[in-house]
Structures are given as C-alpha cells and as structure tokens.
Amino acid sequence: MKYRSKETKRDQARQLVTDLETRGSQAFPAFLECLRETGHHDLVELLQSGDSAHRPPPIPVQPSLIPLPVQNPKCTKKPDRPDLTPPVAVVPLRPVSLPVVKPPSPPSEAQRVRHDRLRRDSIQCYKMDASPCGICLIINNVDFEPASELKDRKGSNIDCDKMENRFKALNFEVIVKRNLKHIHIKHAMSSLAKRDHSAYDCCVVIILSHGTEVNHNRFPGAVHGVDGQVVPVQLITNYLNGQNCPSLQGKPKLFFIQACGGGEKDTGFEVSPDEVEPSLGGIDDQMDAIPMSSSSDSLSTSDELDARATLPTPSDILVSYSTFPGYVSWRDTEAGSWYVENLDRVLKENVATDDLVTMLMMVNAAVSQISAKGLYKQMPGSFNFLRKHLYFQSL
Incomplete structure (x- = not known):
C-alpha cells in the first residue's frame, strides 16, 4: 500500500491526512469521529490541536449546489419520522412583491398642443408666439350718411364686440375704428402699414360694413365707407404687402370681410335631409349690400360687386369673405351676422387644436346650413395665399 511505502510513520500520517483533505470537507471530521468511537481520544486531540503549519494546505473544492426545499405554506401535516438533516431556512427566489414603477404617462392632447403653440418658424407652420402676437384693426361701419342711400347696419356692434373680445383672447392688440368714410378707411390702413411690426408675428384686419361687387384681378369685393x-x-390688402410694409414680410396678414359680395340672393338647392341640418336665421335678417332706398323689403339686396386690383397678389395673405362673390351677406339685427357669429364660436371651440384654414371650413359648413326666412342661403369662402399652417395662440 502507498502508506507503507513511506519511510517513517510521520510521513505515513501526513499522507493519510492529505488523502482525507482531498476527499471532501466531511472526510476529515468523519475520520476523527471513527477515532473517537475506537477509543483513540488522545490521537483525536492531537490531530485537532496539531501545528497547522505542518499540515498540507487544503485543496479548494467546488461547493455542492443543493436545491432548496420548496415549502408549501398551506401544508401543516407533520412528517412521520424526524428529519435527520438540520432545518434549512426557506429563501424565496424573488421578493413576494416588487414595487411597481409606472412608466411616464404620455402628454395629454392639451399639453401637446400647448407645447406646439410655442413653435419656431418652420416650413410647416408660421411663428405665432410673440406677445402680443400682432395688431388687429377692426373697422365697424354702422351709421351711414343719408346721401349714401345705405341703411344703418343694426346688429353690427354685436359683431364688433365679439371680434374685439375674441382677438384679445388670442393675444392681439385690438384697435377699433367706427363709422369711417372711404378716405378714412384708407388712412387707417396707411397708418397700420407705417407701424413697425418687427416685434409681431401676424396682422389682422376685420371690416364690418356694406359691400359691393367690382372688377378685380385677385381679391374680389369692395367695402363702403359711411359716405357711400x-x-x-x-387695395386694402395692398397696404400690407411686402413692398408697402416691409416689417410684415413673410408674416401672415389676415383679412375678414363681413359685407355683401353682390346683389344676388341664393335660394339654394334641394338635398337629402341627411346632407344638412337646416337652421333658420333671425327674425329680422338684413343684408350688407348696395342702396336699399328703392325697396322697403327687409330682405332686399344691398351689396355691390367685389373689387379687383392691378398689383400681383403678395404672399402670406388670406382674405375670408362672409359670402360668395356676387351674393348678399345676411345679418341678424339682434344677434349679429351669421358669419361673425359662427367665426367667433369656431375660434373659441377649436383654436387650441386646429389651424386657421381648417376652422374657416367649419365656419363655411355652419353658415351654409342657415336660412333667411327659411328661404335664402349664404356661402362664405376665402382666398388663401398663405404658405404655411397658421395656429393662433391658445391662452
């Protein structure tokens, strides 16, 4: 045997201890237990208290991986015999409950739109974040001179108040001019064009008056001064084009015209009941039209033809008309004009989410469903030379 091959008993003992160390961590303790059982207590004491410096270094052994017992908390039955192994603590493989970390919720529609409002100028949208955003000039002609043969425009003050309040809510500096003769309309536009708009992003002109149809190159229609x-x-749009108002170059210039575009009255055409939801106009609907002195009928026409200019159309201009060129525009003496009433409502309800052109289509749809005296119709429209989407500020 290999133990007898050793020259001395000391070498034999060392070989035995080395073998025991290589047979696992439990081999040496088991050997000591055998010595105790055979009565070699002195040898056991000697081996336990021996000089460790003379013992060979232990060989590292990879510890055995013993699966932890799975314990069913609902099981309370005791085993038939005692467990010979020491109790082992049950360690869960993972915590019973982990803290739930909610992902950040996406921004709401209102938050997204509010963030988009502070947009920089881009190829898609005009910059509209100046404060104030721009100047809004309102010309409200109500009381016409007798020589003009034009009736006073009852209900126009209601329109004026609505537009003043609405554009103030859109963060515009609003200027209201009342009862201007034609020369004063020109002066008001000239004064607006001479202002420095460098700090602004937009300019708005709203004209509430009688109107007419005239020859035109680009923008139809003309408006009456109180002198007729x-x-x-x-001509009104030309005051603010890039040549005459350099500080508005590249910025949107918006014109809203509540006036008749001519003398024709539109009786509409019959459609399926599912196509529209007809709505009756006011009790006393009147027209913003050409001289009415020859007729006492409150529904008689009084607007003239649209205007045409010789200058080429500048960019970044939109002109919104209350009615189709050549046709009358209806106004309720108690509630104001159909066009302004719906323009104000649509801006209020949709300005936070929709661009101007989309909202004007909503106005067109709403006005087209109204009937004066259950008979006459009106169709707004616009001449759009904007190059980008326009979103008003939503405060």
Missing part, C-alpha cells in the same frame, strides 16, 4: 364711397378689398 367704396374701397376695393384688393
């Missing part, structure tokens, strides 16, 4: 003389819409 007309100012073409084309």
